[in-house]
Amino acid sequence: MSEFNHTHGGSMKLREKFFGSVLLLVVTATAWRILTPRDVVQVTAMFVDERPAPTFQLLDQNGRQANLQSYLHRHRIVLVFFDSSHGLNGDPLMRRIREFAPAIKRTGIRLIAISTPMTPEFKSQAENFPFPVLHDTRSGYPDSSSVMWGTAILPSTKSVADIRPAIFVIEQTGLVEWDGNKPKPIADSELFLTQLISGS
Missing domain, CATH: 3.40.30.10 (Glutaredoxin)
Structure with missing residues (x-):
């Protein structure tokens, strides 16, 4: 029983580390997109009648x-x-x-x-x-x-x-x-x- 709890506890910690890493990546990427200026491409449609x-x-x-x-x-x-x-x-x-x-x-x-x-x-x-x-x-x-x-x-x-x-x-x-x-x-x-x- 204690062996099961030990194994189960280890899996939980691995999942927590994994999701923590993913969350950190998402937060970092979001912050980079907000702080990094992006070029605005303006497309002008020329209408010829x-x-x-x-x-x-x-x-x-x-x-x-x-x-x-x-x-x-x-x-x-x-x-x-x-x-x-x-x-x-x-x-x-x-x-x-x-x-x-x-x-x-x-x-x-x-x-x-x-x-x-x-x-x-x-x-x-x-x-x-x-x-x-x-x-x-x-x-x-x-x-x-x-x-x-x-x-x-x-x-x-x-x-x-x-x-x-x-x-x-x-x-x-x-x-x-x-x-x-x-x-x-x-x-x-x-x-x-x-x-x-x-x-x-």
């Missing part, structure tokens, strides 16, 4: 119908709205795009320019342009491409509203980035063109 690009059908510089729908889902498209009051050669942005148009085209990107109809003195500049130059003859009207894309300068006292220069990128999926109820233009046209030309 992409929706289908508003489509249109306009006449190009040669009087042919040009429908945006025919380009969608086949190419990445760079849509350039410009002010035609000084013609194509008088617009710095259009001059630069024309200069690098062959290199841009080789990347598979399709360039399309849109403005109000040019005066006869500037019309000939567009005839041999290396990409479509479309005429928005209804700029300022609710169903016009310039209003749908947010580039018409309104209110306007003219029969055809002037167009605010802007560049948009339509992905091959047919989607374009939006800001509110209009497509969102590229923030820095010069930087975008530099990156586009360099292939970055």
Whole structure:
């Protein structure tokens, strides 16, 4: 009987030592976690509002119908709205795009320019342009491409509203980035063109 009590007592002491060691480890680990500063990793979710690009059908510089729908889902498209009051050669942005148009085209990107109809003195500049130059003859009207894309300068006292220069990128999926109820233009046209030309 005394042998049993001796053995039983020894087992109890071993268990007490074991649980004491475990408890000490738990307390030590908890204290270390509390006292040791941990880096806080902040993850910012970037939400890009992409929706289908508003489509249109306009006449190009040669009087042919040009429908945006025919380009969608086949190419990445760079849509350039410009002010035609000084013609194509008088617009710095259009001059630069024309200069690098062959290199841009080789990347598979399709360039399309849109403005109000040019005066006869500037019309000939567009005839041999290396990409479509479309005429928005209804700029300022609710169903016009310039209003749908947010580039018409309104209110306007003219029969055809002037167009605010802007560049948009339509992905091959047919989607374009939006800001509110209009497509969102590229923030820095010069930087975008530099990156586009360099292939970055």
